[in-house]
Amino acid sequence: MSLLExxxxxxxxxxxxxWSLSFYPQSMLNFSxxxxxxxxxxxxxxxxLxxxxxxxxxxxxxxxxxxxAQYASRYHxxxxxxQFNDITFAxxxxxxxxxxxxxxxxxxxWSFTPSKGNKPSRFILGIILGCIVGVIFVIFIVLSSPERNDPSGGGHSWVWLDxxxxxxxxxxxxxxxKYTPQVLVNYRNKSTKGWSIVQILLDFTGGVLSIGQQxxxxxxxxDWSGITGNPVKFALGNVSMMYDAVFITQHYVLYKGADGKDGEGEGLLGEGRDEERRIE
Structure with a gap:
């Protein structure tokens, strides 16, 4: 095994x-x-999802x-x-x-105090539905392709790789x-109270190393097809780090030490507060 390997x-x-450890701080903070x-x-x-x-x-x-085989045919x-660690991580x-x-x-x-942020926003539910419909649509296209099982990649036809x-x-x-709702919540509350910064620091470190490995x-x-052929893994590290930079700025610069407004702004675009006002 070489040094680079x-x-x-x-x-x-x-x-x-x-990245695996980054999943624990928020749930632990919620529990505490x-x-x-x-x-x-x-x-x-x-x-x-x-x-x-x-x-x-x-x-x-x-x-x-x-x-x-279809990947190899398409990418020289x-x-x-x-890697195996990608599967275990997922x-x-x-x-x-x-x-x-x-x-x-x-x-x-969990014996938690109910919160207005417990209800999913229409925006996120719409994204989830759209993704599911999109994947089903592509699968139907592949199923209609006679070359879907062609190991050589099917030329210009749709195959299972697609x-x-x-x-x-x-x-x-x-x-x-996925980070957009929480960025807006922090902005509206002028605080990162309740949002674990530890998970963000771990996520940022993981993003740097993920891109480094690829x-x-x-x-x-x-051949840089290792990146162009797996754009999701490459994008995950970059996009996550950009959002992490926003959260780090919010926590350590913009809203440093701020307690925020308890019970406010827990839903995307104020949906939680609007619902409460209607009830009142």
Whole structure:
């Protein structure tokens, strides 16, 4: 094993550890406070869909002979840069996201004080529905293609590799928007109270190492198709780090030491407050 191969493996497992640990601080903070106030269910809920799609696509890229053959045909004989730790990370993320989501949707189960942020926003529900419909649509297109099972990639026809890409893009879409509700909640409350900054610091570290590993793998293969052929993994690190930078700025600069307004602004675009006013 060369030095670069060793570094790739080390980076892979360290980012796996950092990203895996990043799922715990928020659920632990919620549990210690016996409340989810100051946060919104949108983030963990849509994370469930994101990591489900990520687990399915990574599993296919890593284990499916057909998908790997179609990938190799499309990308000059190369193999996907997906590693085993990507699969374990996705499955672990899915499990922890489900647990965290349950704290919002079933507060009585956790003996939590009910919070207005427990209800998903229409925006997030719309994104979830749109992603599911989009994937089903692509699968139907692939099923109608006579060359869908062609190991050579099917030329210009739709093959199962395209369906796996569609599934993987769900994770990309989720990553692009999943932090937005919490950014807006923090902005409206002028505080990051209730939102764990530890998870953000771990996520940022993991993003740096994830991109580093993919870059090393592509360098070793002598072809940057390792990145263009797996754009989701590359985008995950970059997009997450941009959002992390926003959260770090909010926590340590803009709203440093601010307690915020308890019970306010826990739903996307003020949906929670509007509902409360109607009840009053």
């Amino acid at each position: 060793f570094l790739s493996s080390v980076f892979g497992w360290i980012y796996f550890i950092c 406070r016996k409340s989810t106030s100051g946060t919104t269910v949108d983030f963990p809920l849509i994370n469930c 994101g990591f489900l799609s990520y687990a399915v696509s990574n599993y296919a890229f890593y284990y499916s002979p057909l998908i790997r 004989g190369l193999t996907p840069t997906v 499955l672990h993320g899915l499990l922890l996201s489900i647990i965290t989501t349950s704290q919002y949707l079933s507060p009585r189960l 369906a796996i890409y569609a599934i993987s893009y769900v994770k990309l879409i989720v990553t692009l928007i 870059g090393i793998d592509s360098w070793l293969q002598g």
